[in-house]
Amino acid sequence: MSEARALPGRPRIGAIDGPATERAVCVLAPNPSPMTLDGTNTWIVAEPDARSAVVIDPGPADEGHLRRVTEAVRRAGRRVALTLLTHGHPDHAAGAARFAELTGSAVRALDPALRLGDExxxxxxxxxxxxxxxxxxxxPGHTADSLSFHLPADRAVLTGDTVLGRGTTMVSHPEGDLGDYLDSLRRLRSLTVDDGVATVLPGHGPVLQDAQGAVDYYLVHRAKRLAQVETAVENGLRTPAEVVARVYADVDRALWPAAEQSVRAQLDYLRDHGLI
Known part of the structure; x- marks a missing residue:
């Protein structure tokens, strides 16, 4: 879920709905909004000549979208062998149970409440x-149950809401944690350095072809926002709403509720580290 504007210097590329890498195809869900950007990216991932596919984030409980995904798999001469969830937010996971009915696939997730199957x-x-x-x-960080999936053969990583194709993501308070989120960004950066990951396949927005640049931008952005929140508190602002109005004045007001969640997480982080 996005909380901010497009990344500086990056064109506002149109939504992806089709092949993105040799092994990954996106089916865009029809749920655009300020929070979901162009909609949720449902990913179909398979080896080029395989008869089985993995689907990541079936998306919202939208029958038309779920059937579009199953049809895309069928047209490729495949079946859905497994469904994975990056996290449990409804725009990614609400359609998972119905998708399992349509495909007969198990659903695997970090959160046991979201699983359909034994694993x-x-x-x-x-x-x-x-x-x-x-x-x-x-x-973790955007939510406590957030996962990414490294696709080594395509030098890609599917990031859910941890890194978006446009803008930056929120830290969902209280289920998310800023310290965890910063650690997660560093973990993703290590993938770009140590494992050669070059491409981000996000849960919303276009594909990013400079994975390291995107993660570096996120780390700088988070450090800047945290410093701004700390300064706002030092200047006497106390409530999250007051801090949002000062620090996120450059952000669309429709996103201020999401920004307030991030501010609450930032305030917790600053308190936990004895900075305010």
Whole structure:
């Protein structure tokens, strides 16, 4: 879920709805909003000649969208072998149960409440399906249950809401945690340095072809916002709403409720570190 404007210097590219890499195809859900950008990106991932596919984030409980995803898999001559969730927000996960009915696939997630089947997901898991390899990367912060999926063969990472294709994401208070989020960004940056990840396949917005640049921007942005919040408190602002009005004055007011959640998380972080 986005809380801010487009990344500086990056063109506002149109929404993706189709192939993104050799192994990943996006089916865009029809749920655009200030929070979801162009809509939720549902990802179909498979080896080029495979008969099975993995679907990541079926999206909202929209029957038309879920059937579009199943039809896209069928047209490619495949079946859905597994469904994965990056996290439990409804725009990513509300359609998972119905999607499982349509496809007969299990649903795996970090949160046991979201699983349909016997297996969950955990940090370090390597998922192998018909030649496809996906590595589970823990990226809590946006929510406590947020995961990313490293697709080594395409030098790509599917980030859910941890890194968006446009703008920056919110830290959902109280389920999210800023300290965890910063650690997650550093973990993703390590993938770009140590594992050669070059492409971000986000949960909303266009594909990012400079993964390291995107993560670096997020880290700088977070540090800047945190310093602004700290200064606002030092200047006598006390409530999250007051801080949002000062620090997020450059952000569309429609996004201020999301920004207030991030501010609450930032205030917790500053208190926990003895900075306010």
């Amino acid at each position: 969950g997901l955990a940090a370090g898991d390597v998922l192998e399906t018909d030649g496809l390899e996906l590595r589970v990367v823990p990226t």
